[in-house]
Amino acid sequence: MSAPIIKLENVWKTYQLGKTEVNALKGLSLEIPEGAFVAIMGSSGSGKSTLLNMVGCLDSPTKGKVFLKDIDISSMPESQLSQFRGKVLGFVFQEFNLFPNLNAQQNVMLPMVFQGTPMEERKKRAEELLDMVGLKDRIAHQPSELSGGERQRVALARAFANDPEVIIADEPTGNLDSITGEKIMAFLTKLHEEEGKTLVVVTHDAKIAAYAERIVYIKDGQIVDTIY
């Protein structure tokens, strides 16, 4: 197996809820190898969202260490981390999270703006990506003019904008009907297989998890089982 692109080492995450402390993650360790397709499964409250935030370097652990490409993210200042995250990781959210006042192409271009990609290149790449997800004729549409499936495909294109090594998807089909959901999963699988992208999908849906090569079950902030 190749070297891990994301590594969690004895990670604890404690939230202060009023006077009580809640341990969302309890000494969890996880390695995600480059090029892998991993699904993280668990019921709500199991800590899977917290785990996704750790894997996506969106949050820092209370205790323990998170490595992204062998770099300890706690050693990086926030602004550097943002840049690094924007380059290495691409996110797909359950609620699509597109910017309502930007059209499809502008949404896809935005991550490239933050990386300082020149204008012409941004435009071209956004067109290619939207073409890839089958939305070539929807390029100038606002999110409100697109269906749920189309919006998620724009979000997919956006996740790929900076050609990231890892795609992190949080319930990517949660807001879609099953047929559209399958299409989205087919896209993701295809990209993983053809371009060798590392894929981390968080879901509570066993059908979605079934696409993955490895399923990590999480309960009460700990990994209870891993199926290869």
Added chain:
Amino acid sequence: MDQIKEYFSLAVRNIRTRSLRSWLTVLGIIIGVFLIVSLLSLSEGLKTTINKQLQALGGEMVMVMPGGEADLMTSMMFGGSKLQREDIEAIQDAPGVDTVSVMSYTGITVRYENESKQVAISGLGPWKESVDLFSNFYGWQLKEGRWPSKGNHIVVGSYAASDLFSKEIKTGSEITVKGKKLVVSGILNSVGNQQDDSMIYMDMDTYQDITGEQKGTAAYAMVKLEEGAIENVVAAEIEDALDETRKRRSGTDDQDFSVITSEKMGEIAGTILGIIQMVIIGFASIAILVGGIGITNSMFTSVRERTREIGIMKAIGATNSAILSIFLIEAGIIGILGGLGGTILGTGLAKLVDTIGKMNPSFYLTTTVAPWMIIFALVFSFVIGCLAGYFPAKQAAKLKPVEALRRYE
């Protein structure tokens, strides 16, 4: 640079998304800047007018007024002690003095065509020299009639003639003051100052007969200098002479009079106008500050509303400084839009006032829009915008992506 352009268009989009709230915020700044520009242009116009009048007075005149320089304003408005006969003689005898004219004025009830009004009347003496002096330095001209030739003849200021009484005062009309009948022999042209245009002028003797003011005294003396005499030198001579007479009379050499050259008058007017301008800038700045708080408020609301967006932007690679820039640009745009709007409206009002003033001589207001005002207004509103936006922007920038994403979930 390319990125800043991109942030700029993002900021513009954000402003457009909440256009009503943005425009209301802009309106707050517009009002502040409008106040600054219109009031400053008025006070600047006032300054120009006063300077013009002072220049018209020329360099060869010195005024003597009762009251020390410190309470000059008070004695100008309420009348201080009078110049006595020996004071006036002393002035006349001072080297470099050509002629001395004296002047007093007071408010009194005047009857005209069965109508009584409180009017300012002024006595001038000696009459002929005074008329010469006022014509030379003050622009007196007869609109109609003739200069008075008898003691009971008077001239009436243009505004007093046309507007004070319901019936217009014409040459040859008769007015009654304290039972004494006076004949209007002439009407003056406007001298460009409503206060002076509202007065009725007569010979000092007649004035003192009517008002009961002691003969030989006066409120002011206006000194015309000999050819080639130097204003400041003559002023000093007059001061010395007056010191002498006062010392003889009351045993002190406390100066209770002021000798004012046109240069000094300019200085005094400049100081007063300076204070007025400071007060205007102060008040208008408060207005802009309130507008600025409006920006802060609007931006804080916007940061709260867009917490999730900020989280997404961070997740897809936006750095703190990128978020900070976007929000700061947004606040700056609101500020500068307000500045522009306020400047346009303020300049518009100033031009309107100016036009009305030119068309209607009795409405004597001029305005001057100086370039520094526009620059000041624009820079000030932009800076206020950025300052007002700084804290909300800082708050937005330091949001952790995970916290931003978790909100509203």
